[in-house]
Amino acid sequence: MNYSNLSRALGTFALGTCLAAFAGQQQQPQTPPPQPPPGAANGPHPGPAAEKKAGPGARTGEAGQQAAPGAAQMQEEMQKFLAIGPPPDPAAVKRGQALFVSTCGFCHGSDATGGNTGPDLVRSVLVLHDQGTGKEIGPVIHNGRPGKGMPSFNLSDAQVKDIAAFLLSRTQAAANRGGYKILNIVTGDPKEGEAYFSAHCASCHSATGDLAHIASKYDPVALQERFLYPRTARWPGMPGPPPNPRAEKTVTVTLSSGQTYNGRLERIDDFSVALTEPSGEYHSWLFDAEKGMEVQVHDPLKEHLDLLKQYTNADMHNILAYLETLK
Amino acid sequence: MKLHQILLSCLLCVPSAVLAQGLDPATILHPPANMWPTYNGDYSGRRFSPLNQINADNVRDLKLAWLYHANTGPGGSPFGTEIKATPLELDGVLYFTVPDHAWAIDARTGREIWHYKWNSQGGIHTGNRGVAIYHNWIFFETPDNHLISLEKDTGKLRWAVKIADLALEYFSSPAPLVIGNHVIVGVGGDSLDVPGYLESRDPETGAVQWHWDTEPKPGEPGSETWPNAHAMEHGGGMTWLTGTYDPELNLLYWGTGNPNPVHAGQGRKGADLWTCSIVALNPDTGKLVWWFQASPHDTHDWDNVETPVLFDGEIDGKPRKLLAQAARNGYFFVLDRTNGKSVVTAPFIDLNWSKGVNAQGEPIPNPVKEPKTDGALVIPAAGGGTNWPPPSFDPESGLFYVSATPSYSVYYLTDTSAHPEGYGGRDSGVWSESALKAVDYKTGKIRWSHVYPGDGESLSGLLTTAGKLLFGGDPSANFIAFDPPTGKILWHTGLTEPVSNGPMTYELDGRQYLVVGAGDMLYAFTLPH
DSSP states (O other): OOHHHHHHHHTSTHHHHHHHHHHTSOSSOOOSOOOOOTTGGGSOOOOSTTOSOOOOOOOOOOTTSOOOTTHHHHHHHHHHHTTOOOOOOHHHHHHHHHHHHHHTHHHHOTTSSOOSSSOOSTTOHHHHHHTTSSTTHHHHHHHOBGGGTBOOOOOOHHHHHHHHHHHHHHHHHHHOGGGOOOOOOOOSOHHHHHHHHHHHTTTTOOTTTTTTTGGGTSOHHHHHHHHHOOOOOOSTTOOSOOOOGGGOOEEEEEOTTSOEEEEEEEEEOSSEEEEEOTTSOEEEEETTTSTTOEEEEEOTTHHHHHHHTTOOHHHHHHHHHHHTTOO | OOHHHHHHHHHHTSOGGGGTOOBOHHHHHSOOTTOBOSTTSSSSOOOEEOOOSSOTTTGGGOEEEEEEEOOOOTTSSTTOOOOOSOOEEETTEEEEEETTEEEEEETTTOOEEEEEEOOOOOOOOSOOOOOEEEBTEEEEEOTTOEEEEEETTTOOEEEEEEOSOGGGTOBOOSOOEEETTEEEEEOBOOSSOOOOEEEEEOTTTOOEEEEEESSOOTTSTTGGGSSOHHHHHTOBOOOOSOOEEETTTTEEEEEOOOBSSSSOOTTSOSOOTTTTEEEEEOTTTOOEEEEEESSTTOOSOOOOOSOOEEEEEEETTEEEEEEEEEOTTSEEEEEETTTOOEEEEEESSOOOSEEEEOTTSOEEEOGGGSOBTTOEEESSOTTOSSOSSOOEEETTTTEEEEEEOOEEEEEEEOOOSSSOOTTOEEEEEEEEOOEEEEEETTTOOEEEEEEOSSOSOOOOOOEEETTTEEEEEOTTSEEEEEOTTTOOEEEEEEOSSOOOSOOEEEEETTEEEEEEEETTEEEEEEOOO
């Protein structure tokens, strides 16, 4: 994985996008790695957009589904980006949770976010300073807080450490937004969705053709994001499925001599355009060196963008509910 | 300049500059053209330079003067090096940072004078906005929440003081702001639900001079916008971008970040003051003078930290002291900076999240567009209609320039409990494009808009100059000069990566230099002899 591109993605708005694209891979492992088009190395990079607030990260596969290949690695990178320390020993967390629920849960809530009498421990400064060691919380557990009505508990050091591990797992889970599980999103009306599909999508897509069994290829979140606007990997190291040739922009360049070139759009900005012909030949032109040239970009995803501007939440949910019937 | 320094200068009968007296804070009030003494170049945040040697007539002749590769060394920059700092320029030296690193380089040649590395204990290393200078001392913040002070001439550490608690997931990225003998420091971090604050630190010792919390205490004004003390104490509102200052009004203007939990608003019903606000504070006391809330009860991660830009203008034929901000939520706000009253509120991109604007000029969030378990489709994405990259106001064209990212995102609520934590939800970007927009401050109307044809989300900092030029970058790694009134492109050059900071300019030996950062490179341009 290209570290600097990943970091760029992680540091920017594109984080959510590319991790979503990554996580939204097909459920069957896809062996071919993203094949960037030539020239893409100089192509669009996410810039310095949304710092600090990089969007959320990779989601793990839904229950019972296969996580995207490399998703664990992305998770790890996300954890690194968020500067979250190493996770506590899962066995200790499990022991600590059981102990916490039975011993502390009555006052602090079984998930440690506070109960009727005890404060939220996930947000507790003392717990955050404990960092899973038991050194900070130990004295409080052993001595209690008589002034605040907390009794003392005769727990062994090992038991304190287990509780500390459980609390650390809770704060890490809160801090690691890349690990948040998206809940059920298949809530719409499939009949309404089918009607919308017939009216707006059927000119390009077919439930028995290109979309046959689509719901068994993608998890619902990935499917929702892909029908809204199919994102693909677009530069070396960018996580995500390789571009679907059907979704690629093409361009027609007509020079003032009348000579015409057609091909896949590799790059365009205010000053130049580059394409690769079906033969594999690459061409580029500077606009100010080729006076009078005409450039026509064809974007097969334009309809997706037009619809994106029209969808209500209900449209989105209904379409997904319909697509989910295409198992 | 202090009295003893003046006396010393006279005694030695040499110009004070030769003594490298450093930067007297009084100089920042009226910075000379050979200087870029603060993050924004001056206190106003306009990023308009009076220099005009490089101008619309000769910009085509701009040549690369030098370039500098910011090399952090092995392991020195865990997530790659991206220069987001605007360099400060003083006495022929540029000072800039990336997280944990500060450099002084020769502003004539781009050669390194010193490089300082801080041994980090952690924290999110997403960016650093740069340094502040007070006399002969440099100040910058670190991801592990230290305010570092270095000797300006040597890069030697004077001291480091802790300004926030790393264990609580704070991290610090703004360039500090020097006002008189105050070093104003902001903090960031919303992974956990911790309160935001702004502090003034003593330039001599680093000690706290005042501390202002972005949330009120129970019973105080503003507390009625929170359901309870617990929500208020954990309400976020980070201060992670450098603010601006009006010396005449003696008001410090600062933007505050989103409330916490970020996407799950059910535990903090109400407007959640003073998150997602522009606040005016007394810089000597930290006392709140007025506020304006740009995103009441934000649930979309739209930190309102974007630069509050100060300029004097004319509204309905009357001269006014104004403050303008292009906000992450997609709205352009113009306020009366004496009292925070709304003058203009208008979207600068298409939006779908508000039900309109209330009598105070504040947007009214539409609950339908709050994050939902099955997703809400919202414009803009969490990255916003714009973000931290500095905008520019050109007093000559009367236009406010902003890099914009029209964008769509699906916002999911993932934590439906009564006590959500952290983000409590996720946003997943669907589509975006990058554009440069020129906004008429009197109406909020878009005078011109340039949508970049290249793919990719990229926001560039901007600079305008009296040379009738607007500088910015596109997502395709071009650095471009525009005609400010029309948006016509006058010049461009290709960089290795898209512009990653705010371009800046200074005059040295009678030559105007233009400096821009892109990834780990700093580029300097000037005219041929």
